[in-house]
Amino acid sequence: MAQSTTLENIQVLSQEAVQLLKNLIQTPSLSKEEQGTALLIEDYFEKKGIPFERKKNNIWAYNKFFAADKPTILLNSHHDTVKANKSWTLNPFEALVKDGKLYGLGSNDAGGCLVSLIATFCYFYDRSDLAYNVVIAATAEEEISGKEGLEIVIPELPPISFAIVGEPTEMQLAVAEKGLLVLDCTARGVSGHAAREEGENAIYKALKDIQWVANYKFPKVSPTLGPIKMSVTLIQSGTQHNVVPDACAFTIDVRATEQYTLEELIDIIQANIGSEVSARSIRLRPSSIPMDHPIVQAGLKLGRIAYGSPTTSDQALLDCPSLKMGPGHSARSHSADEYIYLHEIEAGINQYISMLEDVI
CATH class of the missing domain: 3.40.630.10 (Zn peptidases)
Known part of the structure; x- marks a missing residue:
């Protein structure tokens, strides 16, 4: 031409x-x-x-x-x-x-x-x-x-x-x-009256896990995308002020790189926190x-x-x-x-x- x-x-x-x-x-x-x-x-x-x-x-x-x-x-x-x-x-x-x-x-x-x-x-x-x-x-x-x-x-x-x-x-x-992994997590406790030494507060359990999310650094860093980023973006717990909550739900937004599969990321997170972990999807790699x-x-x-x-x-x-x-x-x-x-x-x-x- x-x-x-x-x-x-x-x-x-x-x-x-x-x-x-x-x-x-x-x-x-x-x-x-x-x-x-x-x-x-x-x-x-x-x-x-x-x-x-x-x-x-x-x-x-x-x-x-x-x-x-x-x-x-x-x-x-x-x-x-x-x-x-x-x-x-x-x-x-x-x-x-x-x-x-x-x-x-x-x-x-x-x-x-x-x-x-x-x-x-x-x-x-x-x-x-x-x-x-x-x-x-x-x-x-x-x-x-x-x-x-x-x-x-x-x-x-x-x-x-x-x-x-x-x-x-x-x-x-x-x-x-970067890929996207959204994890719904639930910390389990035991309900009780807030005025007495009863129950096992699920919020405190969740806080420990959330602190891990905030501080953890994945060892492998992508040369083009940098480190994996995790953010806790939602949290929900409790029914009323005088009841120790038996569950605390929170959501982790994970921006993934090619250094880990999404399945590997789920395994690492689950191994390091006590809360139950459920992935909404592993489509967005x-x-x-x-x-x-x-x-x-x-x-x-x-x-x-x-x-x-x-x-x-x-x-x-x-x-x-x-x-x-x-x-x-x-x-x-x-x-x-x-x-x-x-x-x-x-x-x-x-x-x-x-x-x-x-x-x-």
Whole structure:
């Protein structure tokens, strides 16, 4: 493809991406209510003549010359949003362009990433010379870590060699991401009258365990994500002032790294506290990609910075090397009057394409 034709193609794809994002913003898509935006994405692929598949509110498509004997790259981002907070001064469902910014709910998180990845997929769609297959998945329920988003798409896909997950990182390279483990713990005591030397106070037992949580440092520290962080975030006990409580429930929020499996973390915590420990889920695992992986090296060649992300995304559901990267700024996510710069979208598409050209 000639250089001028390539640039023209990318410019057209960028313009189409911005228009798609405007349409997505103007269509409410709260988690579990993404039917409208799913239809918009379907319509986009139909107009492009690209076959797609749908399950619930998830849409995915394969490159034209998909071959079962080739490894597969997954491009993924989400089209659900959080609720608009009360501090918005603009209409969150009006795609307003002002001073080079596109305002609207989901513009930054993660609409800009999604439309940039869709444009990138379209750029490679009808190439017959690729060493990899390319799959695009626009998925639901990311904002609530729901079970009817990417999680139900993965079994429908071929084995994934590596993935790019679109989240706003200023197109820097999030080469690792912390996982999330939520533990519900219960200290058991014996009920009694508070005025007499009766009972065994469950709150005091819980306090001892909570103190351990506050002070314990896991020996193995991730080179990219740093130490594991534990925080007690909820506590509940007692029925009335004169009764010694026989139970005290508290919750530990654990931000995990690749140095331990979630099962290992549960075992270590349970071995060191007296309270009963129950994990809500072990779905949201830490993820990473080696620094010497070709897609990471392609990004570094462009002058991008590799770092470890403390936040959790759908990357946690993938059992393959994955890189989190996208246009936009994480600090704008979930904020009032959310926006993304238009130039960030075009630059994001260019970078995605440049990096993948190096690999496929």
